[in-house]
Amino acid sequence: MESNNPVVLLVDPADSRNGHAYKAAVRELGFDVVSLSTSPSSTAADLPADPVGEMSLQADGVDDAVRQVRAAGFDLRAVVPSRGSTLHLADEIAARLGLPGNDPALGWARRNKAAMRTRAVQTGVRVPEFRLVDSLDAVAEAARDIGFPVIVKQTMGSGSYGVTVIGDAADLDAATKDLAVDRHDRPVTEWLVEQYIRGREYAVNFCSADGEHRLIDVWEYRRPDDRDYDFPLWDIVQIDGSHPDYERVERFCKRALDAFGIHYGPGHIEVKCSDDGDDVHLIELAARFSGGPAVPMWTRHSDLRPFHDAVECFLGRRPKMIDGDHGFRAVLGSVVIRNDGPPGTLVAMHGLDELRALPGVADVLVEFEPGDHVPTTNHNMCIPVSASVYGPDRATVLRTLAVARETVRLEITSDPAVLT
Numbered sequence: 001m002e003s004n005n006p007v008v009l010l011v012d013p014a015d016s017r018n019g020h021a022y023k024a025a026v027r028e029l030g031f032d033v034v035s036l037s038t039s040p041s042s043t044a045a046d047l048p049a050d051p052v053g054e055m056s057l058q059a060d061g062v063d064d065a066v067r068q069v070r071a072a073g074f075d076l077r078a079v080v081p082s083r084g085s086t087l088h089l090a091d092e093i094a095a096r097l098g099l100p101g102n103d104p105a106l107g108w109a110r111r112n113k114a115a116m117r118t119r120a121v122q123t124g125v126r127v128p129e130f131r132l133v134d135s136l137d138a139v140a141e142a143a144r145d146i147g148f149p150v151i152v153k154q155t156m157g158s159g160s161y162g163v164t165v166i167g168d169a170a171d172l173d174a175a176t177k178d179l180a181v182d183r184h185d186r187p188v189t190e191w192l193v194e195q196y197i198r199g200r201e202y203a204v205n206f207c208s209a210d211g212e213h214r215l216i217d218v219w220e221y222r223r224p225d226d227r228d229y230d231f232p233l234w235d236i237v238q239i240d241g242s243h244p245d246y247e248r249v250e251r252f253c254k255r256a257l258d259a260f261g262i263h264y265g266p267g268h269i270e271v272k273c274s275d276d277g278d279d280v281h282l283i284e285l286a287a288r289f290s291g292g293p294a295v296p297m298w299t300r301h302s303d304l305r306p307f308h309d310a311v312e313c314f315l316g317r318r319p320k321m322i323d324g325d326h327g328f329r330a331v332l333g334s335v336v337i338r339n340d341g342p343p344g345t346l347v348a349m350h351g352l353d354e355l356r357a358l359p360g361v362a363d364v365l366v367e368f369e370p371g372d373h374v375p376t377t378n379h380n381m382c383i384p385v386s387a388s389v390y391g392p393d394r395a396t397v398l399r400t401l402a403v404a405r406e407t408v409r410l411e412i413t414s415d416p417a418v419l420t
Contacts, residue, residue: 005032007055007074008311011090012038012083018289018307019082023054025307029315031077036065036093038086062092069097078314081265084158084288087111091287100210100316102287103261110260110287113155113192120282123259126252127282130194136179140172142193149196149228152179154188159291159380162188165196165230183381197281199274200245201232204253205290206267207306207321209313213254213267214322216304217332218246219294222401231378235401236292237333237394245273252280262287265313266306291380293334293363293388300362301390303327330390333397335404337385338377344414346374346384351407355387358407360400363388374412384410 008031013019015037026033034055057072059065069076079099081090088107095104102110109119114132121127131142132155143150143166152175154162161183166175182188205216220243222235239246253269268291270284289295289306298304304326309319346368356364364387368374375382385408391397 005075006030006077007032007034008078008080008315009034009036009069009074009076009093011036011079011081011093012086015039016082016084017291018295021307022080022082022311025305025311026080029308029311034069034072034074034076036069038065038089062089062096065089065093066096069093078311078316080311080314081288084286084291085111087287094314100264100314102263102265106261110262110285111156113153113157113284114190115155116260116282116285117192117194119260120256125256125259125282126279128195128197130192132190133193134190136176136191139166139176139179139191139193140169143172144169146193146195150193151196151230152176153192153194154179154182155190155192156188157182159183160231160233161379161381163230163379165228167228183379196228197272197274197283198228198276199272201270201272201283202239202245202249203236203290203292203294204249204269204271205294206253206257206262206269207309207313207319208257208262208264208267209318209322210316211258211263212322213257213262215250215253216298216321216326217294217328218243218249219290219292219332233336233380233383234338235333235335235398235405237389237397237401238331239394240331248280249273252282256282256285260285260287265310293386294332296363297332297388297390301328301330301332330392331394331397333389333391333401335387335389335401336377336383337405337408337410339374339382339384339410339412340377341412342414343373343375344412346370346372347411347413349385350409350411352385355385355404355407358400358404360389360391360396361387361404362390374410 008026023033036057079094081087091101091104091107094101109115117127117130149167151165164175201221203219206213218239219236220239221232266289272281309321312319389400
């Protein structure tokens with residue numbers, strides 16, 4: 001395996017929804033791609049074939065990856081993480097090879113929720129009061145110690161899987177019964193129990209180059225009512241500088257990026273602004289792009305080239321995303337049609353054609369078909385219908401979100417066990 005051109009190493013692009021976009025960006029910037037798979041269940045020969053050809057490596061951990069890259073003698077210019085769950089590996093590989101990357105010593109704090117809270121406390125980044133427990137029996141004690149309501153999370157979970165709000169002591173037994181395994185049915189050995197913060201929640205997107213952070217946008221999670229929730233997705237819409245929370249959220253998130261050693265590339269942060277004051281609390285943080293509709297919408301409705309600019313950051317360059325006008329030509333949003341009732345069998349989805357035809361609606365995603373079992377929607381992997389929404393201003397987007405929600409109706413026959 002050899003290349004006469006300068007090379008960019010992409011870590012786990014085959015397992016990433018953004019892998020092909022990163023590959024295209026690397027090539028358009030004039031570099032060859034080397035794909036590194038860190039998955040123990042595959043080999044380089046098993047990786048999906050690329051139509052234009054690519055070089056691939058399969059490594060068993062950081063030491064093996066560094067050894068293989070050095071042995072290949074590449075003119076390696078950057079290591080770019082492509083998959084959220086292996087960001088820490090990419091950081092360590094980059095550091096060992098003397099290339100730009102985020103602080104590898106803080107990789108665990110950017111991945112594990114309990115370590116994230118500990119790091120935040122150490123650096124003065126406000127987080128909810130929390131306890132780390134290693135048994136479900138200890139959840140009750142921690143909840144009573146903190147005071148209800150609390151929210152319980154698997155420390156290595158993602159997409160809101162294994163997250164639940166416990167409103168009072170009477171809810172403890174029912175709320176904890178589904179927390180014992182992760183979404184791959186593997187046993188869970190530790191949980192984070194933390195104070196539930198009532199207030200407005202935001203998803204905040206950044207790009208960083210050599211430690212300088214540029215805000216891309218802020219999305220507000222809009223809920224149908226003021227009830228406590230464990231899964232935030234309902235209606236989501238961009239806010240701008242006129243919003244009263246915008247500037248303080250930006251300031252807070254920049255401090256968090258510094259505290260967690262995010263110096264290069266994308267950063268995605270979720271925060272809550274409490275109802276009982278002006279406090280901002282860190283909820284989640286990761287050195288990656290948003291997993292929702294934001295990135296593909298940026299490419300259509302702004303001047304941003306997110307994957308090109310991310311690669312530029314890891315090359316040690318200063319991309320347009322840091323200094324340039326982002327050029328948003330629309331306000332962006334998203335609608336999530338959930339099953340908030342009991343689980344059951346999907347009979348029909350009404351209104352999908354009408355939804356697709358609505359002005360300002362794109363990328364309608366349908367995850368279930370008639371005859372499928374549809375669980376109650378409580379995490380990202382069981383959303384029946386979602387769609388991107390855009391418009392010339394926030395008011396138009398909010399109206400489109402409302403019309404979209406009224407247009408779609410799920411017809412579900414509840415499971416017999418729920419009916420009895």
